[in-house]
Structures are given as C-alpha cells and as structure tokens.
Amino acid sequence: MSEMHWLEAGEAAGLIAAKKLSPVEYAKTLLARIEKYDAGLNSFLTLRPEQTLADAQAAEDAVMRGDALGPLHGVPFALKDIIDAKGWPTTAHSRLLADNIASEDAPVTAKLRAAGGVLFGKLSTHEFALGGPSFDLPWPPARNAWGRDYSPGGSSSGAGAAVASGFVPIALGSDTGGSVRNPASMNGLLGMKPTYGRVSRRGVVPLSFSLDHVGPLTRTTADNALALSVIAGHDPRDPGSADDAVPNFGAAMESDIKGLKIGVIRHFYTKDMVADPEMAAAIEAAIKVLENLGAEVREIETRPLAQYTACNRVILLSEACAIHEKWLTERTEDYGALLLGRLLPGMGYSGVDYVQATRTRARYTAEFNENFNQLDAVLTVNNMEPAFLIEDFEAGEKHYPRQARTPFNVTGNPALAVPTGFSASGLPLSMQIVTGQFDEAMGYRIAAAYEAATGWTAKHPDLDKTAAM
C-alpha cells in the first residue's frame, strides 16, 4: 500500500471494501497530517474533526455490516467554501457571508456523500471565487504545497493546496474563468472543468450564472474521472443543467490513443501571448509523447485569445455585478480590495454590451465546435507561467490575465488541466486537453495515456522541505 495520504481515491475505496483499510484510521491519519501542516498552508477554512470521524465510523460500520458500498465509500473529500454542506458555514471566504450556514447539501455534496465520501471540511477560496489572494480578509489565503512562498492559484486555492498536500484525494472547486484549472496547474494536479450543465450548480454561491462550472481536482486522472462520474448528472432544479446521459468516464481510459486526431492551438501561447519558455517547452514535449503513443497531432487556429477574454469578462462581470449590486453600495467596506477592484468594472458595462457578449458567445461556441468534426481533442497551454510569489501583488496582477482558460468557459467545452512536469525551480507546469461537448471521456482517455507514459502525477511535494521555499 502507498503511504496512506497519497492513496488514490479509487485505490482507497477498493481497500476499504476489501476490509484492508479502516475508514476511521484513514481519516485519523489524514486529519493528523492536516493538523501538522495546514497551519502553514491555510487550505482549510473550516474543519470539524469530530464530525468527520463520526462519518468515518459510520462508513466503517457499514463495511462491517456488509452493506452495499458506493464508489467512494470511506474516501475523504473537501469542498471549496462556496459549495453548501448542510449545517456547515459557506462563507465564500468573505466578510459578507461570514455568518452564513448552509441549510441543505448542494446536490454535488449530496452525491459525494451518497457515494460514501466523508466530508473533511470547507476550503479556502479567492473571495467570492474572484478576488485573491487577499491578505485583508478574516482568513489568510491558501499557499502552494510545492513552495509556501508561492500562490496555489485560484480561485479554488484551498482545493489545489489540500489535494496536492495529501490532505484529501478529492476536492471540488468551481471554474468561471479558469478557477479549477488554475490551481490544478499551479499544484501539479488534474482539474476538470466539465461541459457547462454537466454538473449541477445549485447550492453553490454564484459568480456568473452562465459561466459557472463545478469540477473536481485530484492527483490522478483515474480519480478525476471517478469524482466526475459521481457528481455529474441532470438536476431539474438547476436551469442550466443538461439532461444528458452520464457515461462511465473510467471505462474510456482503458483504450489507447492510437489514431486519435488532436489539434494544438499554438497561437494562444506563441503569438496572442508569449508563454514562459519552460511552460511552452513542456507542452511541446507533451505533444511528442502523444505522437509516440500513436496520436496524430496537427496545429489549428482559432480566434485570438483577447477576443474570447473580452467576451468572458463582459458576461462574467455583468452577471457578478447583478449579484453584488446591493452589497456594493451598502457593504462596500466589507469587500477585500482585490475583489472590489476586479468586480467594479462590471458596473461600467451597459445592457447592450452584455447582450452583445452573449450573442458573440453563441457564435464563438458554434465556430469552435466545428473543430470536433475533424478532431478528437484540442491541446493548448493552461497558465502562461508557473506559480508566482504570493506576496508579490504586481506579479499576481500580471499572472491572472495571462492564461488560456477563458475560451472554454465561453464555449462551455470540457477542459482538463493536466500536469506536464516541473520548472527548473521545482514548480508544476500544465496544459489543457479540450474536447467536444459532453465528451469528457475523451479528455480522460488522452490524459490517462499521457500520465502512464510520463509519470508526472506520481511526484508529490515534501511538505517539510517546501515549508522553507
């Protein structure tokens, strides 16, 4: 057995079902690790060890009784603190919701529990999934497991830090302009932004109704596919939810990638923006690996990154400002400075600007999806650079716009962040695999083949050493 804190979720569930791993011992081991290391990482906002251990005990009792077990039975998970869990706070890492207690589980939380998952806690986030990393909020920002002086990215910052640190094997984040894929990139993780509508958004604090997606962050492709299989599915009470069958995402990973046709959008990171040489070299190396595995890779072109970004911004901030309008005038001083600064431009758009952006979005979505008439997947960069120093405000402001994730929030296509190695300074690098609407399985298939060929996901941070970085 691997060290318990690096067990894959699927592996742990198998051991638990076979009575080779006690859910209680597993939970105690991970809670002890959190107690030892999280004071320096700040990934959790709320922990309730007694409740977690009670849930783990219930899971153990079910095993001993011989009950039917779900696919995550006894497996720890954690939630970005914008996702409701009944009786737990949902603060959005903000003074504005500091006293908010969820009255119900969000459907994604309920599904994880129904699959046997054990809730460990609520995770740090950029304030309202937009402003951060911030030092002027009631809780400190999460830090990077690979070097605590670095940002873990965001907005699902605690999710990235907690999974990379071996605190939990699965965390749920949200992604409106890249907030699952950014922390996945900065922490060496798999992060899936599924198709828009694939996963219910109900019970999740909204940032932008038409761009919000919920998705899992995990250390391996298999765990990501497993987590998505559990949380996906139609929710008739979420008006954006798609009534589309949920396949067995794990089954797709059993196929090789010989003959698959993959496009590469190079202009995003060589022309529209120029990526850090290590980031660009890593994706070029990944292309060679995929070719060696039998894929046919060719360069494609799409619209310039700036056009997608403008479309995303106008929709995102218009919808966000509609949510925040009242608070912006009545509780202005309760906002962190970063969130306020990022949110306010949305108050300067007109209704016409917003509708034009939504019309442009429809056009771009149709246009981009024509690619999948000839291709199985599209690759491109994720972040343009590895993690930045968390206390360097200028570096953070420069970092966040330098990414290629927003196009796929605009088009709603699945986009999977996949680790591509490490920089010379030891920080994770990443790419995205983008697939056709509701074809997350194809992304997992390619990622699994790449993961098996490279082994990047087998590397983990040494938290004793990274404390000094």
Add this chain to the structure above:
Amino acid sequence: MAEQGTDKSGLPAAVAKAVGPERAKIAGDAARATIGRLDRGNHWTQEPAHVFRVGNWRAAKGEVGQ
C-alpha cells in the same frame, strides 16, 4: 438605489459614491478597455447564448415558483 444615473467614471452614481472617485475611475477605464476589445460583429438575427426557456421555470408540483 438612492442615486440614479451615471457618474463621470461611467459607473452608476450610487456605486461610484460608495467606492470613491479613485476606484470608480480605475473601474470605468477598465470597463471601457474591455468593451473596446469586445467583438460586436453579430448579424442582426444572431440569438444570444442563453435564451429564456419557459420550461426551466415551471414550478414543480407542490412547490411555489420564485
């Protein structure tokens, strides 16, 4: 909202007053820069990405719609 209309920054007057002129100006400039990059080349018949689907808002039996 107590104050209607638009501030010289381009933000609603009540918001500009709440956040102060400096923040309002920065936000207004940022908004104009983004709008300047927005592709508005939509044919006049182009539908928006999200349209009203009446069935989405039908209250379930026994449930009062909001």
